[in-house]
Amino acid sequence: MNILSEDTGSERGHFFEMAGESRPCWSCQSDQVTFFNCSSCTAIQQFLHDTDYFTSFNMGYKLNIDLDLLEKQYYELSRRFHPDYFQQKPKEEQEISLGNTAFLNKGYQTLKNPQKRAAYLVSLVEGDDHLPTEAPAELFEDIFEIQETLEEIRALDQSDEAEFKKLKTVLDVSLEKMREFELDEKEKLHSLFVKWDCIEADRKGGSFTDEQKGYLPQMKQILSHTAYLDRIINDMKAAV
Amino acid sequence: MSYSKKVIDHYSNPRNMGSFDKGDDEVGTGIVGAPECGDVMKLQLKISGGVIEDARFKTFGCGSAIASSSLATEWVKGKTIDEAFEIKNTEIVTELNLPPVKIHCSVLAEDAIKAAIADYKKKNNEG
Numbered sequence: 001m002n003i004l005s006e007d008t009g010s011e012r013g014h015f016f017e018m019a020g021e022s023r024p025c026w027s028c029q030s031d032q033v034t035f036f037n038c039s040s041c042t043a044i045q046q047f048l049h050d051t052d053y054f055t056s057f058n059m060g061y062k063l064n065i066d067l068d069l070l071e072k073q074y075y076e077l078s079r080r081f082h083p084d085y086f087q088q089k090p091k092e093e094q095e096i097s098l099g100n101t102a103f104l105n106k107g108y109q110t111l112k113n114p115q116k117r118a119a120y121l122v123s124l125v126e127g128d129d130h131l132p133t134e135a136p137a138e139l140f141e142d143i144f145e146i147q148e149t150l151e152e153i154r155a156l157d158q159s160d161e162a163e164f165k166k167l168k169t170v171l172d173v174s175l176e177k178m179r180e181f182e183l184d185e186k187e188k189l190h191s192l193f194v195k196w197d198c199i200e201a202d203r204k205g206g207s208f209t210d211e212q213k214g215y216l217p218q219m220k221q222i223l224s225h226t227a228y229l230d231r232i233i234n235d236m237k238a239a240v
Numbered sequence: 241m242s243y244s245k246k247v248i249d250h251y252s253n254p255r256n257m258g259s260f261d262k263g264d265d266e267v268g269t270g271i272v273g274a275p276e277c278g279d280v281m282k283l284q285l286k287i288s289g290g291v292i293e294d295a296r297f298k299t300f301g302c303g304s305a306i307a308s309s310s311l312a313t314e315w316v317k318g319k320t321i322d323e324a325f326e327i328k329n330t331e332i333v334t335e336l337n338l339p340p341v342k343i344h345c346s347v348l349a350e351d352a353i354k355a356a357i358a359d360y361k362k363k364n365n366e367g
Contacts, residue, residue, distance in 0.1 A: 132276060135274075137273070139273075140272060144271050144280040
């Protein structure tokens with residue numbers, strides 16, 4: 001079912017059903033509204049904001065997504081709401097167009113990135129968008145060494161190239177190790193994606209299953225690790 | 241949030257900062273970290289005849305973490321291993337007047353002492 005395959009018959013897609021059910025047109029109060037605009041007064045609608053990113057991009061609640069399709073949807077939807085097309089329209093419509101575009105941009109950036117996508121799903125299911133940054137316990141010795149090396153680099157006399165080279169080599173080894181660890185975490189996340197999607201494919205509406213919810217704590221832990229690793233990897237890159 | 245005078249004192253004049261040779265059999269090394277903030281702490285004990293003769297620390301973290309570890313090195317000196325093992329983070333909280341959000345820093349210091357003792361025992365086959 002493609003929401004963008006125009007407004008004909010039952011192929012209109014879930015957005016159209018959804019739009020009519022939720023609210024009438026903000027401008028003329030007609031209930032003949034589509035997801036994009038009012039069939040009666042043609043005013044642009046802001047129903048995007050009633051949805052979440054997975055729904056608005058019509059990706060389903062899947063964690064492994066087709067990035068080409070996502071991009072395609074993003075361009076198509078952006079085209080429908082682009083502020084350029086509303087320059088001659090009333091101020092309200094210009095604002096809705098801007099708001100919708102901002103929503104789409106943020107949604108695209110969120111869904112494009114696997115970690116952000118998973119974090120967003122977790123926040124949707126749990127209704128809490130706070131995700132902690134957490135250092136993996138088994139890395140503390142490495143982290144300590146990294147901090148020590150970073151400190152030495154900061155204290156270094158700029159002209160001392162030989163010493164800098166030496167420290168950089170030390171740091172590069174640690175950097176590689178952090179990257180490998182992060183890669184492992186990402187692979188673990190990916191295998192959780194597969195498990196989630198497997199159940200999601202069989203789920204017929206309703207709420208997420210307990211089994212699906214059971215994967216969330218693991219996802220959260222991995223995400224908090226990758227957030228921390230991103231931070232320390234950036235610190236290391238900035239230092240050299 | 242403002243730091244207590246004692247935290248500021250330890251932070252500006254850290255006691256026993258530095259390191260011992262990790263390979264020394266008389267040295268126990270504990271490296272611990274706080275997952276939530278990424279603070280890391282290294283605490284080393286020089287032990288002879290079951291008594292802690294000297295201690296060193298190095299901490300990358302906030303003022304409270306530095307003060308907690310600095311205080312811990314002061315406290316362990318002269319104590320037996322068993323006595324040092326009994327040091328509780330709550331004592332550090334009281335001494336430094338740490339606010340609730342900084343209690344984990346004192347936990348870190350307690351964990352570091354215990355980790356250093358465990359490392360020493362392992363090295364000397366007492367574990």
